[in-house]
Amino acid sequence: MPRRMSRRSSVLEHDANPSLRAFAPLRESLLALTMTITGALVVCRCGLAQEPVFGPPVHDPAKIVGSDQCAKCHDKEVQRWMRTPHVATFDTLHRTPAAKEIADRLGLPSIKRNDTCVQCHYTRQQQNGRLRVVEGVSCESCHGAAADWLNFHADYGGENVTRQMETSDHHRQRIELSIARGMNNPHNVYLIAKQCYNCHTVPNERLVNVGGHVAGSASFELVAWSQGIVRHNYLRTDGAANAQGTPAQLRVLYVVGVLADLEYSLRASAAATEKATFGVTSAQRAARMKQRLHEIQRLVNEPLLAPAIEAVSTVELRLGNSAMLIEAADKVAEAAYTFADQADGDRLTPLDPLLPRPEQYINSRAN
Ligand code: HEC
Ligand code: HEC
Ligand code: HEC
Ligand code: HEC
Numbered sequence: 623m624p625r626r627m628s629r630r631s632s633v634l635e636h637d638a639n640p641s642l643r644a645f646a647p648l649r650e651s652l653l654a655l656t657m658t659i660t661g662a663l664v665v666c667r668c669g670l671a672q673e674p675v676f677g678p679p680v681h682d683p684a685k686i687v688g689s690d691q692c693a694k695c696h697d698k699e700v701q702r703w704m705r706t707p708h709v710a711t712f713d714t715l716h717r718t719p720a721a722k723e724i725a726d727r728l729g730l731p732s733i734k735r736n737d738t739c740v741q742c743h744y745t746r747q748q749q750n751g752r753l754r755v756v757e758g759v760s761c762e763s764c765h766g767a768a769a770d771w772l773n774f775h776a777d778y779g780g781e782n783v784t785r786q787m788e789t790s791d792h793h794r795q796r797i798e799l800s801i802a803r804g805m806n807n808p809h810n811v812y813l814i815a816k817q818c819y820n821c822h823t824v825p826n827e828r829l830v831n832v833g834g835h836v837a838g839s840a841s842f843e844l845v846a847w848s849q850g851i852v853r854h855n856y857l858r859t860d861g862a863a864n865a866q867g868t869p870a871q872l873r874v875l876y877v878v879g880v881l882a883d884l885e886y887s888l889r890a891s892a893a894a895t896e897k898a899t900f901g902v903t904s905a906q907r908a909a910r911m912k913q914r915l916h917e918i919q920r921l922v923n924e925p926l927l928a929p930a931i932e933a934v935s936t937v938e939l940r941l942g943n944s945a946m947l948i949e950a951a952d953k954v955a956e957a958a959y960t961f962a963d964q965a966d967g968d969r970l971t972p973l974d975p976l977l978p979r980p981e982q983y984i985n986s987r988a989n
Pocket of ligand 1: 687775800
């Protein structure tokens with residue numbers, strides 16, 4: 623089927639394939655919903671960032687505003703982010719012999735100026751009609767290109783309305799509409815998790831098999847990798863402290879990580895065309911995550927996880943099975959979104975032995 627074919631190639635290339643959008647009704651329906659609630663708000667759907675909720679991320683360089691814009695209000699977050707490898711890669715990657723070797727094997731003359739390395743190591747912005755690499759992995763790599771939601775996400779309902787005065791209805795609408803406008807808002811942490819895995823599973827066969835790039839961050843696990851150097855939770859204390867996630871939040875984060883890992887290793891498996899490092903590593907990863915999901919379900923028996931388990935119960939991890947693998951990945955995505963939205967972390971205490979301990983959190987080279 624031609625549609626499946628184009629979906630498969632878009633997993634490889636991460637491009638904005640319009641056919642993906644057919645599978646991602648949620649953001650559209652959220653938008654329709656919020657339009658009805660807010661009534662007066664006139665939002666042109668056509669001009670919005672339409673990243674599909676249930677498909678690989680899309681980043682529109684025309685809607686990137688850059689971290690300087692965030693720094694105006696999120697100075698602490700920016701300071702923290704500056705210490706991460708996500709920032710460092712901008713200055714270091716193109717100088718490393720390993721990067722040059724990969725680029726040579728792929729026939730790429732420049733590391734910053736090609737469509738491949740940019741997808742995961744850099745942020746590209748459109749300036750006066752030209753595409754420029756402006757940062758490494760940036761605020762917007764994880765939270766979404768911000769032009770359509772920047773002013774909106776922090777508006778409590780008028781010029782003189784403070785956080786304390788905001789009604790709960792307005793709060794809910796603000797979060798929903800920010801998501802509809804393309805924000806990967808941590809109120810649904812799946813929206814951010816999918817960004818992590820879309821880079822950290824390295825879903826690009828040629829990059830791995832021909833370029834010799836590492837086939838994903840083997841030990842990537844969402845709690846350990848997000849709660850160390852990457853953590854920047856200053857909102858709760860108005861900038862005074864970088865808060866740890868509560869045990870309930872961390873349990874939800876852990877499960878969302880396993881679901882997103884499963885989803886993105888299924889997508890990578892679907893993109894494999896030969897039995898070599900990329901395909902084998904991706905399929906092994908998917909099999910491992912399927913097993914972990916079963917282990918989780920044995921411990922918590924959570925109805926919200928049933929659709930994801932069902933989706934992968936019969937799908938075969940083999941070459942030439944792309945359509946089925948992508949279909950399973952889309953269902954896992956939907957389950958992950960719903961789980962992140964509705965799960966009650968307080969009921970997931972049996973998972974505690976599976977969670978990494980604070981001393982296992984990744985503080986990395988930069989710390
Ligand atoms: C004009 C000030 C301002 C700017 C500029 C700004 N923010 Fe915010 N941001 C806020 C405020 C205020 C909140 C807290 C909203 C609340 O109380 O829920 C917030 C909350 C957030 C949240 C938490 C989710 C939420 O809805 O509470 C994220 C993530 C975020 N901002 C990211 C960004 C990023 C990324 C940028 C730059 C692209 C940015 N912000 C620019 C003021 C700003
Ligand atoms: C699909 C995402 C993705 C793409 C595309 C990608 N990388 Fe990476 N790269 C990563 C991730 C994730 C890591 C960190 C892996 C780890 O955990 O060790 C990484 C690590 C590296 C490293 C080792 C770390 C370092 O800084 O020395 C090199 C070298 C590298 N990449 C080069 C490249 C080059 C060159 C390109 C373009 C030809 C490229 N990468 C494209 C995701 C990607
Ligand atoms: C746009 C792609 C991209 C996204 C999105 C992304 N990363 Fe990364 N991440 C990278 C790359 C590339 C590196 C390696 C940088 C280097 O060393 O050159 C990296 C490195 C890291 C490291 C340092 C690992 C080490 O061994 O030092 C951590 C921790 C990390 N990422 C966590 C996360 C988490 C958690 C998320 C999601 C919340 C995330 N990343 C989202 C691309 C990405
Ligand atoms: C590697 C991915 C990644 C990058 C880069 C990133 N964030 Fe986040 N951000 C997250 C995740 C994941 C969360 C939710 C964390 C949690 O629940 O522990 C979050 C949460 C937030 C929050 C809410 C924190 C709170 O106290 O509740 C704000 C505000 C925010 N980010 C702003 C920013 C800004 C500004 C930047 C750039 C300087 C940035 N983020 C860069 C992944 C990222």
